[in-house]
Amino acid sequence: MALPFYTISDLDLANKTVLMRVDINSPINPDTGEILSFKRIEEHARSIRKLPLCKLILLAHQSRPGKKDYVNLSEHAKVLSDLLERDVIYVDSLFQKRAVDAIKAMEVGDIILLENSRFYAEEVVLKDATMDTQEKSHIVRTLSPLADVFVNDAFSAIHRSQPTLVGFCRLMPSCAGPLMEKELRALKRVTENPERPCIAVLGGLKVDDSIKVAEHLLGRNIIDKLLTVGVVGSMFQWADGYDLGTPNINFIRSELKDADELVERCRKMLAEHPDRICYPSDMALNRDGKRERITLSELPADAPIYDISIDTIARYSIVIKEARTIIANGPAGVYEIPEFSEGTIEIFKAINDSEGYSVMGGGETTQVIKDRKMTGIDHVSTGGGALINYLSGKEMPALGALRTSRGMFPEGEEESQK
Template sequence: MSDLPFLTMDDVEFGDLRVLLRVDINSPVDPTTGKILDDTRMRESLATINELRDAMVIILAHQSRPGKDDFVPLEEHAKLLSSLLQRSVDYVDDLFGSKALDAIKKMEAGDILMLENTRFYAEEIALAGKPPDVQAGTHIVRKLSHACDVYVNDAFAAAHRSQPTLTGFAHVMPSVAGRLMEREVRNLNRFLRSDEKPVIAVLGGAKVEDSIAVAENLLKRGVVDKVLTTGVVAILFLHAAGYDIGAPNREFISREIEKCDMYVEKAKDMIKKYEEKIEMPMDVVMNVNGYRKALTIDKFPATHPIFDIGLDTIAHYSNIIESAGKVILNGPAGVFELPNFSLGTVEIFNAVARCEGFTVAGGGHTVALLRQLGIGNNIDHISTGGGALITYLSGKTMPVIEALAEARKKYTSGGYKSQV
C-alpha cells in the first residue's frame, strides 16, 4: 500500500473496469480558431491514461471558466489527446445526461471517452469550496458514480479546489491518485521534508502575495535556509527594509499589489524574525528610456522603475544556488519579456539548472521560460500546479488530497458499497 496519504494506481487492479479519470488539461486556446496553443498539461496526463490501456476510461476535465473567451467545449481537446496517444478518443457533448450515460454503457475494454467541459455544469462553479459530502450529493456525482467502478484523480493543478468533480466522487466510490498527482506530491514532499541541505527558495515575479505566503510557511517550519528575493518581491522587501526605492517604484507596488501596506508590514515582520535567512538584491537595474542603468542599493533612491537585478546580485545568488542541496524556483527575476532586462532571470534560471542538488520549479512564466531556454530537462521536478503549488508550499489545505486521503481510510475499512 502507498506510503502517501492516499491510495495510488498501484493499489488497484484496473483490468477492464470503467475508470472515471479527472485530469487538468486546461490549456491556452486561440479564441478565433478554437485551436489549443500549448499541449503541456495534456502531455502530463498521458502516463496515467496509457497505464489504463485495458480499462474503459471516462475522462472528466474543465476548460477555463464562464465569461472567458476560451471557455469552450472539449471537442478539440479530445482530438489533440487522440493524436498524442495515437489512439481513438471519443467525445460526447454531455456530462451526465442520457447521451453521456449511453456512451459509457456502450464502451468496451480499451475505449476512451471524453465528457463535456465540467464547468458547463452550473454546480461545478456554484458549489466551489463546499465540503465533499455536499459535492457528493450533486447530480453529476450521483449519476457518474453509478456508471463507473473506480475514480482516479490526476488533476494536481486543481487540487487546491473543492468542486463536485474534484472532491465529490472520493466520498462515494473507491478513489485513488493518478501518476501525475502521485509524482507531484512525492516530489514536493521531498522538497519539504528530506535532509538535503542547504535549502534555497528563489522567489520572484509579480505575485507578491503568493511569495510571501510561501516564504512565511517555509521559514516558520524551518524548511529553508535562505530565501532569495527577486522581481517585484525584491522591490517590496527592499522597501520594507527601509531602502528608498524611489517614487516610480513606490507608486508601482502601491498600484499593482492589492493591500500593499499589509504586505509591506508582513515583509518587515519577516525581515525582523529571519534577517539572516532573507536575501535582498545588493544592486538593481533601472529602466532608463529602455536602457539598463545599474544602481547599488547604497546609492538609492532609484529614480526610474526597477526592471532587473544587478550583476553583483546575479553572481551572489548564483553561488548560493549552485551549492544548494535543494532549490525551489518560482517567478522571474525581472521584466524578462524585454530583452534588455532579461539577464537576471536567464542567469538565475541557468544557475538553478546547473545546481547538482534537488531542484523544483513552478509557475506559468517560470515553466514556459525554462522550456524556452532549453533547460527544462535539467530541473528535477517541474510542477504543473500554479495556485495548487503555491497552496501546497504555503501549508494550506489541499481539498483534493484531503478527499483522497479520506477515500483511502474508507476503502481500507471496507466503507464503500462497491469495492474494487
C-alpha cells in the first residue's frame, strides 16, 4: 500500500545528521515529576531501533503553557535511555548556543533530546501559520543548516501545524518515521477500500468527536454499519425521539454545551442512513451503585445510564463477529466502576476475538485493552486528536508537508529504486 511521501527506507540516513520529531508527551505526576506511562516513549524507542546509525537529534514537546505537567524533558531522556540501553543526552536548549554546540559535537551513534519545543513561543503562537512562516522561525532557521534529513514520527501530532512539525520539510529531504508509517498504513487499510462488511463502534464521552467521525465514515460510504455505545448511543436515542429521563438529559447538557446542535446532527444522520446506524436497545442504570437493566420501551429513566446491557451486547457481538473490518473508539459505559464495565469488556472481547482486521484508538480504549491483555486486536493507535481528525477526513498539515517534501527532493525516488 503506497504512501504519498517518503519513509525511512526511501532515504539514506546512515551516518547522516537526522532531525527526528517524536511525540513523547506523557502523563506526569505534578507533585513528583514522575512519568506515569511510558507508552509513547516505548513506541518511539521501537522507531529509533529501526534507524541506521546516525547522529540523531530528537525534537519533542510536553504538555502546554499553564498546565501542571508542562515540564522539561530531562526525565523523558532518562526513560528513553533505559529503554534503548543507549545514552540519550538531554540538552536544556532548543536552538540557542548550547543546542547548536551539542549538535556540532555529535558523533555517529549519538542521540540527543533537545528541550521541550513548547517552552519557546514560536512553537505555540505559530500553530496555525503557513509553511512559509514556519520556515522563517528561529527554531527552523537555526536547526535546518545543521541537519541532513528530517524524520517525522509524531503521528499523534499530524493534525497540527508548528515549526518542529512542518517547518523543515521544504528545506531538506523529509520522511515519515516507522511509527508514523505503521499508523498510517493501518488507517489506510480501514478507510480506503476496506474489506466488507466494514463497521465502526463509537462510544465514550467525546460525543462531538464521534459525531464528526460518524458523519465522515457514513457520508463517504467507508462503513456499512455504525454501532453506538456510551453517551454517543444515548445521543442517537435522543435524536430518534426517546426521552432519556431528567438525570441523563441533565448530564448530557452539563457535558456538552452544544448538545442541541449535536442531537440535530445525529437526527440528520439517522434520516440519511436509517438502516446503517444502531443504538442500544437496553441499558444498565446506576441505581444507588447497583446495576439495573432498562429497555428502550421503559424510558424515560429516573437514574443515570452507566452501561449497555445484555441484549445490546449480544446483538452488537454478532455484527462484530461478521465484520471483516472494524474501527473502534471509546468505551461502552463507565467502565472504571466494575459494576458497569461489562458492556465495554464484552464489546472489546468481541472485537479481540473477531477474524476481521481491527483498529482501535482512544486513551480509555487503550487502557482497557492493556488491562485485559487483549492481543487479538490488530492495531491500537497512539493518536488522540490526530486519529479523530484523520477519521473525520480533516486535512493533516504534517502529512501535507511530507508530501510537499517528496516532490521537492527526488533523491528519495532514486534511493528506493536501488
